[in-house]
Amino acid sequence: MILTIARHEVSSMFLSPLAWIILAVIQILLGYMFLAQVDNFFLLQPQLIHLENTPGVTDIVVAPLFQLAAIILLMIMPLVTMRSIAEEKRNRTLTLLISSPLNMSDIVLGKFLGLSTFILILVSLLMLMPLSLYVGTELDAGKLFSIFISMLLLLGSFAAIGLYLSSLTENQTIAAVTTYGALLMLWIIDWVGESISGGQSMISYLSLMQHHQNMLEGVFNTSDLAYYLLIIIAFLVLTIRQLDRDRLL
Numbered sequence: 001m002i003l004t005i006a007r008h009e010v011s012s013m014f015l016s017p018l019a020w021i022i023l024a025v026i027q028i029l030l031g032y033m034f035l036a037q038v039d040n041f042f043l044l045q046p047q048l049i050h051l052e053n054t055p056g057v058t059d060i061v062v063a064p065l066f067q068l069a070a071i072i073l074l075m076i077m078p079l080v081t082m083r084s085i086a087e088e089k090r091n092r093t094l095t096l097l098i099s100s101p102l103n104m105s106d107i108v109l110g111k112f113l114g115l116s117t118f119i120l121i122l123v124s125l126l127m128l129m130p131l132s133l134y135v136g137t138e139l140d141a142g143k144l145f146s147i148f149i150s151m152l153l154l155l156g157s158f159a160a161i162g163l164y165l166s167s168l169t170e171n172q173t174i175a176a177v178t179t180y181g182a183l184l185m186l187w188i189i190d191w192v193g194e195s196i197s198g199g200q201s202m203i204s205y206l207s208l209m210q211h212h213q214n215m216l217e218g219v220f221n222t223s224d225l226a227y228y229l230l231i232i233i234a235f236l237v238l239t240i241r242q243l244d245r246d247r248l249l
Helices: 002-015 017-048 057-081 086-090 093-098 104-135 141-166 172-194 208-216 222-248
Strands: none
Touching (some): 002 017, 002 104, 017 057, 017 104, 057 104, 057 141, 104 141, 104 222, 141 222, 208 222
């Protein structure tokens, strides 16, 4: 049943123009920025030749591109997740789901899997840009893999948070605005952490930006992986409990 719900979620996304518009807009914006970064690399190349431990194409072109992509997607992902459960509530189809023999965990995991499929398509399309550089240069495959995994985990966290906030209301606008606010808070909380204990505080650890930046630089450690998995699991559990409360009402 999880796969059935996931397939329905993906098909409903692509039957509406929103998913196609989001994919097109992101490709156009980041495609322009990608070409700008490549042009900037050519301008810097004569100066880089004389430096020791010269940063490569991956550091100068790819990492900044996906740093920008994360910020753009932070603003766009609430538009993707806002309809997940809020629309079901508004159309009264959620009542049919929660009154069926299905477990709440099946419903939530199915919807999250559907969102994750969309995320995988989105990130894979974005990765085609740096992969095209293999035609004329070499890339750091390890850093490229770390960036790919980082984007999947980051957007998975966005999706889990958005799914939970969508379960709290039947108004899609409220779901989108609250998701955007929550994601922005978790993104900029790093600024507060930097002023406390030299940025090594618990507040700083909660920052989405800090963990994403580490993986963009190719630093792939278990603490960053655990952070994203805990965020995803925690908000999926909260969503399941929220739907259980709705079933009892």
